[in-house]
Amino acid sequence: MTSAIIVGSGIAGLSAALHAVRAGVDVTIVAKGALADTATRWAQGGIAAVLTRGDSVEAHVADTLRAGDGLCDEDAVRVLASEGPGRVRELIALGVAFDRDADGALRMGLEAAHSHARILHAGGDATGRAIEEVLVAAARASRARILEHARLIDLVDDGDRIGGVRVIAGGEVRELRADAVVLATGGAGRLYSRTTNPALATGDGIAAASRAGAAVADLEFVQFHPxxxxxxxxxxxxxxxxxxxxVLVDETGRRFAFDDHPDGELAPRDVVARSIARRMAEQGGRPVLLDATALGRAALAARFPTITAAVAARGFDWAETAVPVTPAAHYLMGGVATDLHGRTTRAGLLAVGECARTGVHGANRLASNSLLEGAVFGARAAAVLADSTAASAPGPSDRGAPVPPDPDAPPFSREALQRLMWDEVGLVRDGARLMHAAGVLSAWDAALPAPRTPRAHEDAALVHVGALAASAALARTASAGAHHRADAVRPAPEPALATAGAPC
Known part of the structure; x- marks a missing residue:
C-alpha cells in the first residue's frame, strides 16, 4: 500500500486526503494547529462552478484567463473549470449546506469578472467555514491518521526523492516517513504588516520545498484585498x-474609485486596492471609508452576518455610518511549481492549494476560484498517490537572479520584515526599492541562526519566501495583474469589465 503524508488541512489538503483514503492509500494528515485551524475556514467568499443552464465551461475558462492578465496556463484553467462542478457536487453530497432559494434551488451569485452567475455561498459570508467543518468531520471519520499541532520544519531528502517530513510536535522534532509528501500548507500572508491571513500563513511549505530544490514560480504575484x-x-x-x-468614499465623502477605472468599486481587485492606497496617501495615510448604509440594516444582517458581527465588535454600526478600510495582503498566486496532478520537480513531493503554482491564477486570481482549485487539484493529487509513488514532473522556475546581501541591512525582526515587504514589495513597486528589499532579505536569509523554536522556524521560512518573492518581482520589469511596477516602460492597461458584481 502506498503511504502519503499530507501537510495541511484546508480544502486542498483534506480533499487530497479523503480521495486518497478512498483509493486505498495509507494517509497521515499533519496539521499545524487544530485540524480546523486553516485559511479555508476564514474564507468569506464563495466557490465558483458551472452548474446552471446558460453557463459553460468555456465561459468560465475565458473569465479566468482574462483575470489572469495573459499569464494563466490554459490547460490548468480547463481542468479547473471542467472538473469543478463534480468537486462541488461531492461537497454537497458530503453535507455542505450551500445557500438555496425559497424553492430549494442553489443560489448562484454573480461577481466581478464572471460572465455568469456561478458563485455558491454558504451561511451568507461563511462559505469557507461551512466547507471546512464538513471536511474535518469526514477526515475524522476516515481511516486517515491525524497529527495536530505539528509544525513542518523541513522535508526529508533521500537524494533521489523526498521521503518524508520533519515536524515540531509537543516540543520535540519528529521525522515522519512515507512514499510521498503532499504540501497543502497555504500561502505566506504573514510576510506583510497587514494581511487577511491567519497567523499560520508563514510560507512553511514553499520554503521547505525551495530548500529541497523544488522549482517555484510566480511568487511576485501577491493579491491585495482592497x-x-x-x-x-x-x-x-x-x-x-x-x-x-x-461604495468607497474618501474623507470628503467623494466616490474616488471611478478616477482609476470605469467600473469603479467593481473593478478588478488589484485596481481597487491601488486606488485606495493612492487616496490614502493623498489624505495623509488615513483609511478610506466603505459606505454600506444604503443596503439597510436587515439586508446587511441577513446577507453578511459574520461581517456585521465583526464590525459591531469594533464599535461601528455599519447600517448607520461608513466604516474605515484599507488594503491588505490576501492571496499568493505563485508557489511550488506543479504539473496538472500536483507533481513538483522533486520525486515524491506534490503540492496543492495556495502553496502550489498550478498556473490557474496567472497574474491575478479570479474571484472564488481559490476554494475550487483546492478541491479540484487535491483530488487530482490523490489519483497520483493511488497510482504510483509520485514521480517528478518538469516545471517552470523563476527564482530571479540572486541579489548580493546588503551589508547595511538592519537587524532582523518579524516586524521589520513585514514593514519592508509592505513598503517595498507591496501594492506598487519599483526597481530601486525592490533591489533594496532583495538585498536586505538576502542578508537576513544568510545570517539567521539555525532555528530552534517554532517561531524561529516560521521566521526562517518567511525570510526565505520573501527573498524569493522580491527577486522574482525585481526580474519582472513589466506590470502584470497584481504585480504593478511604477517604473514600467509600458504599464499594463486596466481593462474594463463586461459584467457587474464583485469577487470574494
Missing part, C-alpha cells in the same frame, strides 16, 4: 458587499 477593516485586528470585508451596492 477592503479590510482599519480598526482592531485586520478583518476582511468581502467584495460581495460592494457587489450588493456599497
Amino acid at each position: 477592503t479590510v477593516l482599519a480598526a482592531g485586528a485586520p478583518f476582511l470585508v468581502s467584495e460581495a458587499v460592494r457587489g450588493e451596492g456599497a
Whole structure:
C-alpha cells in the first residue's frame, strides 16, 4: 500500500486526503494547529462552478484567463473549470449546506469578472467555514491518521526523492516517513504588516520545498484585498458587499474609485486596492471609508452576518455610518511549481492549494476560484498517490537572479520584515526599492541562526519566501495583474469589465 503524508488541512489538503483514503492509500494528515485551524475556514467568499443552464465551461475558462492578465496556463484553467462542478457536487453530497432559494434551488451569485452567475455561498459570508467543518468531520471519520499541532520544519531528502517530513510536535522534532509528501500548507500572508491571513500563513511549505530544490514560480504575484477593516485586528470585508451596492468614499465623502477605472468599486481587485492606497496617501495615510448604509440594516444582517458581527465588535454600526478600510495582503498566486496532478520537480513531493503554482491564477486570481482549485487539484493529487509513488514532473522556475546581501541591512525582526515587504514589495513597486528589499532579505536569509523554536522556524521560512518573492518581482520589469511596477516602460492597461458584481 502506498503511504502519503499530507501537510495541511484546508480544502486542498483534506480533499487530497479523503480521495486518497478512498483509493486505498495509507494517509497521515499533519496539521499545524487544530485540524480546523486553516485559511479555508476564514474564507468569506464563495466557490465558483458551472452548474446552471446558460453557463459553460468555456465561459468560465475565458473569465479566468482574462483575470489572469495573459499569464494563466490554459490547460490548468480547463481542468479547473471542467472538473469543478463534480468537486462541488461531492461537497454537497458530503453535507455542505450551500445557500438555496425559497424553492430549494442553489443560489448562484454573480461577481466581478464572471460572465455568469456561478458563485455558491454558504451561511451568507461563511462559505469557507461551512466547507471546512464538513471536511474535518469526514477526515475524522476516515481511516486517515491525524497529527495536530505539528509544525513542518523541513522535508526529508533521500537524494533521489523526498521521503518524508520533519515536524515540531509537543516540543520535540519528529521525522515522519512515507512514499510521498503532499504540501497543502497555504500561502505566506504573514510576510506583510497587514494581511487577511491567519497567523499560520508563514510560507512553511514553499520554503521547505525551495530548500529541497523544488522549482517555484510566480511568487511576485501577491493579491491585495482592497477592503479590510482599519480598526482592531485586520478583518476582511468581502467584495460581495460592494457587489450588493456599497461604495468607497474618501474623507470628503467623494466616490474616488471611478478616477482609476470605469467600473469603479467593481473593478478588478488589484485596481481597487491601488486606488485606495493612492487616496490614502493623498489624505495623509488615513483609511478610506466603505459606505454600506444604503443596503439597510436587515439586508446587511441577513446577507453578511459574520461581517456585521465583526464590525459591531469594533464599535461601528455599519447600517448607520461608513466604516474605515484599507488594503491588505490576501492571496499568493505563485508557489511550488506543479504539473496538472500536483507533481513538483522533486520525486515524491506534490503540492496543492495556495502553496502550489498550478498556473490557474496567472497574474491575478479570479474571484472564488481559490476554494475550487483546492478541491479540484487535491483530488487530482490523490489519483497520483493511488497510482504510483509520485514521480517528478518538469516545471517552470523563476527564482530571479540572486541579489548580493546588503551589508547595511538592519537587524532582523518579524516586524521589520513585514514593514519592508509592505513598503517595498507591496501594492506598487519599483526597481530601486525592490533591489533594496532583495538585498536586505538576502542578508537576513544568510545570517539567521539555525532555528530552534517554532517561531524561529516560521521566521526562517518567511525570510526565505520573501527573498524569493522580491527577486522574482525585481526580474519582472513589466506590470502584470497584481504585480504593478511604477517604473514600467509600458504599464499594463486596466481593462474594463463586461459584467457587474464583485469577487470574494
